[in-house]
Amino acid sequence: MSSLSRDDVAKLAGLARIEMTEAELVELSSQFGMILDAVARVQEMDLSGVKATSHPQPLENIARPDVVLPSLSPEDALSGAPAQEESRFRVPQILGEAE
């Protein structure tokens, strides 16, 4: 039986930038064993020599002709901004005080 501890979940939540409550961490860790057991079935088959598929289509890079096309105006681009200042997105502090 697989399992993930409360601390494992807390670490993953940190990586995913989701601040979780204690109750959420405990709930998720209690559910994860079952989910991991189910998805771990992918390891039951002999997959040696099988190539991985990341996408159903053979993808290739597509470049469009290098011509100017209409795009969003600054007003439209900022229309959903939680905060703005001088026609720019205003965001919380990114670097620490010392920097």
Next chain:
Amino acid sequence: MIQQTAAQMADALAKGEITSVELTQAHLDRIAAVDGQVKAFLHVDTEGALAQAKDVDARRKSGEKLSPIAGVPLALKDVLAQKGIPTTAGSKILQGWRPPYDSTVVSKLKDAGVVIMGKTNMDEFAMGSSTENSGYGPTFNPWDLTRTPGGSSGGSSAAVSSFEAPLAVGSDTGGSIRQPAALTGIVGVRPTYGAVSRFGLIAYSSSLDQAGPFGRTVLDTALLHEVMAGHDAKDATSINAPVPAVVAAAKSGDVKGMKIGVIKQLQGEGYQKGVQARFDESLQVLAGLGAEIVEVDCPSFEYALAAYYLIAPSECSSNLARFDAMRYGLRTGDVDGASAEAVMSATRDAGFGREVKRRIILGTYALSSGYYDAYYGSAQKIRTLIIQDYAKAFTQADVLVSPTAPTTAYKIGEKVDDPMAMYLGDVATIPVNLAGICGMSLPAGLADEDNLPVGFQIMAPAMQDQRLYQAGAALEAALLSKWGAPILSKAPALGGK
């Protein structure tokens, strides 16, 4: 008027027997009367819909050549961006967001003169099979208001089955069009991956997501399919090829000599008795119409569910990183001195629901170093085997079939605390998504034990979507003459009718 098929409505519009304004108003009245019970819509754009209807009426009057479904109203899943109209993907993190642009699907609908009445409810970011994961409360199945209409496109399936809209758009990442169609007794198609542009479709799992049509008949669904599909330079995965002739196929509906493959792994144990009975009965009907029924073996399908629940969460953990509280959507905890990271984490906790968090965490785990090869890497290899199984099966049959979902509609709340039980409902629909091919669900009748709709799934190779419609139309016509009336005539009347 609202009981008619979209094709009949389009015909009446073309002949000038009704106007789009009248038709749209009749549907808006129906929404006002019953959506308090069904809760299919998150937003109804009454003014905008009537303005679109008025515009298409004027275009028709001036003699402009219009699309076959111009003037017919439609319900749009809230996962597609529509300029100036609230678009949430069922998530609190996007509450109040009004996109500054149209998705390509919306542009195509507008060009075709289809009247978009509003945005339908869905599981948050399309993660779920019952609409119970919506940040705005569940949608209720018109067949039984204590049950789910399926999901994630449950608002769209409920809108069409309750006659609030003759047509609707959904999206299908693991069965989110076909399963709700099955649970509400309507037709739903997941087109071939790349057939419908994903530009402006809020991403859940980019290698699996595909928007598609809902209707009450195979022909109605084809009419919408033809309008939505087509190459789009704004989507790098859009297939540059003509749209398969789905409307012509829906009109022909002939299965004589067609080879129909029953997938051994997608029936029997785990499938509700009444679901299996209606499926077997439909097979007999198809055989009676001259189709040849064969059994095909797809051994890797046993592992499709496991592969899906690694691939989709992995892609979602990456896709949903864009909800970072910086450029649009919710922002909380932005107090003096709070770091961007703290604001981001607080916002994502407040804005995402339980299932979305569960999948992001699972995806983060599956992609983390030390586990990547064992989980995500293995899942990608299973995906290859599923594609190979399909390729082999399609050398033995023109289309493949199975029940769409293992059960009929279940009670709201029944599986919400048991994620694995919920995930199992996708067992028959997921292989199509992993392989990037196309699939349809159409009504096969009611299960004896609960009198609820059962879906019959048809699958075809990539860009052979017309085969779905050809087989589907034949089965639909034969079942209709057997029943004597459309399946939805057996659904209970909703209050306020």
